[in-house]
Amino acid sequence: MSEGSKQAKVIFQPSGRRGYISNGVSIKQASQELGVGIEGLCGDEGTCGKCKVRIEEGVFAKYGIESRMENLSPLNKAEKKLLTSKQQRDGYRLACQAHIRGDIVVFVPEESRLAKQVVRKAAGEISVELKPAVRKYYVELKPATLDDTLGDWERLQTELKKRFHLSNLAIDYQALRSLQGVIRQGNWKVTVSLWMNREIIGIEPGVVEKEGYGLAVDIGTTTVAAHLCSLSTGDVIATDSMMNPQVAYGEDVIARINYSMTHKDGLEVMNQAIIRGINKLAGRTAAQAGIKRSAIVDMAVVGNTCMHHIFLSIDPRYLSQSPFPPSLHRSLDIKARDLGVKISPGAYVHVLPIEAGFVGADNVGVLIVEEPYNQDDMALIIDIGTNGELILGNRDRLVSSSCATGPAFEGAEIKYGMRAAPGAIEKIRIDPDTREVRFKVIGKEDWNTELEEVGASGICGSGIIDAVAQLLVAGVINHTGRFNTDLDTPRLRKAEGKPEFIIAWAKETSIGQDIVVCQQDVRNIQLGKGAMYAGAKLMMSQLGLDKLDKIILAGAFGSYIDKESAAIIGMFPDCAQKNIYAVGNAAGDGARIALLNVDKRVEADQKAKEVEYLELTVVPNFEEVFTQAMWFPHMKDRFPHLKHLLPGLKQSKEKVEGGY
């Protein structure tokens, strides 16, 4: 306990952030306290190895600090496992495992830094009839007299009934408290905000002509986005987004569920983090728009099932345990104040329904935007994330399922994977003859050349799809995903006996080492794309389909992905390329639609209920379909239009083996 009471001086480099930290806390916790973002996928379990940092030893005179490795807890088992001998010698530690016992200088390498992600900013154009849940009504009351001492609330009800035929109204407790003062302040003239034609949630003195404002919130596992909308016009007045503050407790939903299960108050900590985050977004968008936060009178929220549960402070553990039932499906209207959300004190938060344990309110958002239930075309809607959420069908029938694509598509579990942030390689082309590589880095206008410094620091999701597709086209890997080690190119080499292909030479990077794609990376992509393809195939067979009319890609990743690369590696079932299109953040658009139109809320509940959930893992031939789906398509059979890209096929000696 005495260890915890003393303070150590801690400096993080290259950011230069510093401060005094209680002895005994981990470097990761210290980084959070000092506002330094360090990566982490495993909820501080010491299993992902993403939080490597380097300890700088020596005397730092200008800071008055002597940094020594002895000022940390000794290397533990997890660190010995995840750090190479060289890294151990070079002073690397896992930030989540090393505990501070004295003054220390910590260098956070680029690949361990939590960088701000590229978020698709603009809210898409959507057309929806304006029919918000909260409406304003102006009334003039007859002042009370000694002959007419009716209570103020009954007086208000009488007038609302007379003027607007509104009856059986309730009143929010906080609104009731303010009633008498506001009525007198407005000299017996008031404007009420009425929710769903049944509850008065706010009262303002005098005439207030404008309807209030609403906030549409999309809680992504990684990013939280909020659109402030006028309920008078439906326009988006302000937009803002932030990294989901829960990222500090785990990168994906499974890590967060683990965090809630392994930490006392873990659920509460994550719940408070997202509530604070949303309050910040509400405050920031309100400030942008020049309105008071209390003028926000309604809110609609979407998120995947896990984000949904944590936002509601509902224990998410059962989502991770077979048979994965959610706590509830139907939509909810909860008082903002019950959730700690700081908007108008009487306002409700509308939380969209969820479809199944892994098909959340975000997917329902996509559903009410795309409305496959109103169409004849047989559409497959794919929301690609750590979990792929799939909807298949048309007006006759809709099936949904989810597939564990894993985090590879988001750049995680990839040797040089990273988020789609500046420095990430997002596009790759490999010459099929020379196997020379060109790539494009986020934040740079042009593709790489020999002459210019590009400073790549890793590969993001769309980059890794491109890489695998191009390696396949160039014959570097075959349709089983195995490397063709016979090729004569300096980019192909072995590390610890396993083949890897160099995308960027060390000199082209900001991390001082070659950025490669290794066998395991290819395998991880195969697992992800296989899960998605198998899911789609099984759903199609459920509906007796052998082709699709269109494929709709929802989510940010769907917007950045190269459709041809996706087709080359066989992410989706057969569909004409022109009928594959991305719709951006449809989940967030769904939140906006639900915010602006109450009929769409009803529609969301109905449709979410009608969609049949298909649990893939219980389909009898799931394993078989999945195994087959992990293979890549044979090039020449399936992509004659890509022939100009496919000279590498000439070298291919692979036999055609059924495939798909």
Place this chain on the structure above:
Amino acid sequence: MSEGSKQAKVIFQPSGRRGYISNGVSIKQASQELGVGIEGLCGDEGTCGKCKVRIEEGVFAKYGIESRMENLSPLNKAEKKLLTSKQQRDGYRLACQAHIRGDIVVFVPEESRLAKQVVRKAAGEISVELKPAVRKYYVELKPATLDDTLGDWERLQTELKKRFHLSNLAIDYQALRSLQGVIRQGNWKVTVSLWMNREIIGIEPGVVEKEGYGLAVDIGTTTVAAHLCSLSTGDVIATDSMMNPQVAYGEDVIARINYSMTHKDGLEVMNQAIIRGINKLAGRTAAQAGIKRSAIVDMAVVGNTCMHHIFLSIDPRYLSQSPFPPSLHRSLDIKARDLGVKISPGAYVHVLPIEAGFVGADNVGVLIVEEPYNQDDMALIIDIGTNGELILGNRDRLVSSSCATGPAFEGAEIKYGMRAAPGAIEKIRIDPDTREVRFKVIGKEDWNTELEEVGASGICGSGIIDAVAQLLVAGVINHTGRFNTDLDTPRLRKAEGKPEFIIAWAKETSIGQDIVVCQQDVRNIQLGKGAMYAGAKLMMSQLGLDKLDKIILAGAFGSYIDKESAAIIGMFPDCAQKNIYAVGNAAGDGARIALLNVDKRVEADQKAKEVEYLELTVVPNFEEVFTQAMWFPHMKDRFPHLKHLLPGLKQSKEKVEGGY
């Protein structure tokens, strides 16, 4: 099916309800068809054992029926498990399991009856059917499987609908949060607490046989009382009371309203004081009863308009400013947690309606206890306190009003006035010939004698009424209230030129000085009784009445007051003494009735609305009636039956001047 087409004659005892029932239905179903209430928790699953009934065997000639055990389905497994051997021999069956195959007489024992009668102990004449707002329902859920991943909340709804035909249910947010954990803790068996058949406010694992508990709270200006009641039996399990902690901020309602207006946060301070007080009472009564505070699942609250507003944290200032409109009239159901009341987290607090600015929920409590609206007798109900609250009428019409009696009746603004506490002189007799005084002090068994030390410390409300009445009878004061200074008694003296009468000599007191009644004391009593009498008279003239059938005194003061003394000083209009009676704390009883029976809540709202409020001060001849009412009655004309008490009348020289 053939069994179902035949009809059996079924008689239920002791209710005597009978009818023809299709063969094949259960006794429970038959009871429902015939309007007999039989207990049951398990949805007729044969698992709770609450519906035990006894079959009466033999020939019931007058009903033309032969009741035989053979006319029922044989004892099944559930019955064998839940009925003892003796019960089986004695003819007991489970109503939900035994199916009718022929004529039968069924005796429903007291403990199996749904509507138990709760008898009010004090008056012994008021009963209320047990029909609480919160009821428990036990259900067994089908565990989720991979083929059936319905959300837990939807799963629960499905089962409640199937078993109990409960639909369109909502769920409290806090209950929802606990749902999944509780379901698994109870191994998919749970008991839900359902409020008003529409919202689940709590969930417990497994079978919970007992209904929960409710708290009836009466917030008086001076005293707060709480009764903890079982919602299974209606019994009061524990009772406790405390001084209203707001007394620190003002003795009466006007002082508290002033406090709220002159102190920043004054309202909040007083609100928090009463909320903390109620939480204490909840904790103390729960501890007495040996239950957890969270087992309290319902609460009903009465109080005067000012106490009502402060309890709800509604600014009371407008109650003190003409035209005195309250914030609202109708009853409210507010989440206990929104008020800061710490009982079951999902529970509601029911706050009874109020009638007018000065006729509060306490008066409505009296109303639903006394039910003048169901009677032919023309009754005047008087709740005497700092404000007198009056209700006059019968089933045809009810009028209410309030009169500013001032605090004299509670011993305040009286020279030696004090609360009804130990040491207070509560009864006084003055010999009409000698003007010698005898009195009784609260806390002493006997009246004062020369021999014993009595240690009086002041005069309480009932004492001052007695004093004024006896001074009048003894001719010490006349009907205008003026002292007759010519009398020859050492007890009559002047202080600072004004006459006063010594009730207790200094040696008889604990304060070391004579306790007197002075001219101003008499005037204050005249003001109070005049206000009350004038109010009653004006209400009577509103209803065209010149006499009353009965006068009901509600409130503690009404219980202690000497009815004859009150009549002597003319507090009430004419009414036979035997028809004037006290009903004790009827407001608190009203809270209990509302707690135990939801129909009475509806009745309270209806009746509170129907009662016509008469604002006395706007009646044209108010001043005149009030001025006349301040005089005392002439003794000999009005109280011939009091002649033995009235020798003083012989000395009276006053002219009779028409009424008063």
